[in-house]
Amino acid sequence: MDSESPAEIVAISSHVVRGAVGNRAIVFALETMGFRVWSLPTVILPWHPGHGPSTRITTPDGQFASAVEDMGASRWSGAIKAVVSGYFGSVDQVAPVARMVRLLKEKTPDLLFVCDPVIGDAGGLYVKPEIAEAIRDQLIPLSDIATPNRFELGWLSGAPLETNAEVIDAALALGPRRVLVTSAVPMMAGGIGNLLLTDRLALLAEHRMIGNPPNGLGDLTSALFLARLMRGETDERALQMTTASVFEILARSVKRGADELMLFEDYASFLTPMAMVQIRQLLHPSRSRRK
Numbered sequence: 529m530d531s532e533s534p535a536e537i538v539a540i541s542s543h544v545v546r547g548a549v550g551n552r553a554i555v556f557a558l559e560t561m562g563f564r565v566w567s568l569p570t571v572i573l574p575w576h577p578g579h580g581p582s583t584r585i586t587t588p589d590g591q592f593a594s595a596v597e598d599m600g601a602s603r604w605s606g607a608i609k610a611v612v613s614g615y616f617g618s619v620d621q622v623a624p625v626a627r628m629v630r631l632l633k634e635k636t637p638d639l640l641f642v643c644d645p646v647i648g649d650a651g652g653l654y655v656k657p658e659i660a661e662a663i664r665d666q667l668i669p670l671s672d673i674a675t676p677n678r679f680e681l682g683w684l685s686g687a688p689l690e691t692n693a694e695v696i697d698a699a700l701a702l703g704p705r706r707v708l709v710t711s712a713v714p715m716m717a718g719g720i721g722n723l724l725l726t727d728r729l730a731l732l733a734e735h736r737m738i739g740n741p742p743n744g745l746g747d748l749t750s751a752l753f754l755a756r757l758m759r760g761e762t763d764e765r766a767l768q769m770t771t772a773s774v775f776e777i778l779a780r781s782v783k784r785g786a787d788e789l790m791l792f793e794d795y796a797s798f799l800t801p802m803a804m805v806q807i808r809q810l811l812h813p814s815r816s817r818r819k
Contacts, residue, residue: 535758536564536607538599538632540625541614541646541747543569548789549576549744550615554751560795561755566599566608571617576743579787589620600628608632612642612754613667614747616655622662629670640758643671643704644750645680653683673757674704675750678711689713692723692732692810699725700813706763708753710746715808722749723810724767730810731764733771735803738782744789749774752798764807772801779803 537558542550555565570592572585587595599605611629616622629641645668647653647660664684668674682689685698692713699707705726712723714734721734752773756766776797781790797803 534563535609536566536604537754537758538566538568538608538611538628539614539751540568540570540596540611541644542571542573542617543567544573544575546575546788547579547744548742548748548791550747553744553747553789553791554612554614556791556795557748557751557798558755560798561752561759563755563758564607568595568599570615570621576788578743584617586617587621589618592621593624596624596628600631605632606635608639609636610640610642610754610758612644612750614644614750615646616659616663619656619658619662622659622666626666626670629667633670640672640754641670642673642675642750642754643667644675644746645684646746647680648683649677649679652679669703671704673706673708673754674702675708675710675746675753677746678709678713681707681709695723696725696730696810696813699723708749708767710749716806719806721806722767722771724763725812726763728812728814729763730812731767732808732810733767734806734808735771735775738775738778740782741778742781742787742789745774745778748777748789748791755798768805768807769801772803772805773797775805776801776803 539551539554544552551567555567558565573582575582633639645663647655681698689695707725709723712721714720716734719734720737721732724731752770777794780794
């Protein structure tokens with residue numbers, strides 16, 4: 529990356545007035561890592577709804593579509609080298625983003641599109657089914673990187689995923705060149721991890737589990753993994769450092785008793801995390817077929 533002309537990244541997700549979730553986490557992480565960011569909110573809330581009543585302001589669909597069209601057609605769009613999408617507030621927000629990604633890929637064939645399908649967790653879907661279906665049908669096929677949690681990958685693949693072998697098969701069938709699955713099945717007692725799948729790698733990055741974590745871990749993971757790949761790091765290095773950064777920030781936030789990730793206080797962990805992360809290479813189907 530040319531330090532005098534940093535790549536620009538479009539971030540499309542929710543925005544909270546207070547907190548560190550959605551685009552608040554994504555933009556802060558990407559800018560701290562040295563990238564210029566175009567930030568477009570899909571919804572605006574005072575804080576994460578998990579904290580209590582939080583008035584939801586959804587950008588009107590027509591205005592949202594016009595803004596996305598303006599972005600894709602702007603004279604500055606040639607500087608955009610990546611797009612990351614997260615939470616969507618309505619089903620009609622999805623198609624304009626898909627059109628913009630296709631247009632930007634025509635201008636910049638090596639543009640990276642990260643789709644974080646923010647649709648649910650172990651408790652089930654927390655968006656309308658039609659939004660989840662639109663993400664699955666319109667954005668996942670365009671993405672170079674997808675970052676679902678294990679529940680989301682299971683929903684997208686149509687099957688519950690109880691083992692890492694099942695996670696691996698589902699991730700490889702999803703389509704993107706890289707699939708980073710958060711909340712993978714741990715191999716160490718009391719652990720949790722991220723599982724990265726490519727056409728030749730199946731890498732599990734594990735650390736100890738921390739109870740009652742604040743929200744925003746998935747948003748932060750997507751942003752940091754993208755940033756490290758754009759800085760030229762290998763898949764394994766990007767996975768290890770991203771996982772270490774997120775774990776370190778989580779551990780420090782919980783130790784302070786915070787109800788949000790404390791990104792401002794711990795931003796140094798983005799670049800130089802000190803936390804230990806166990807990397808395991810799992811059996812990739814391509815390797816088993818060669819035997």
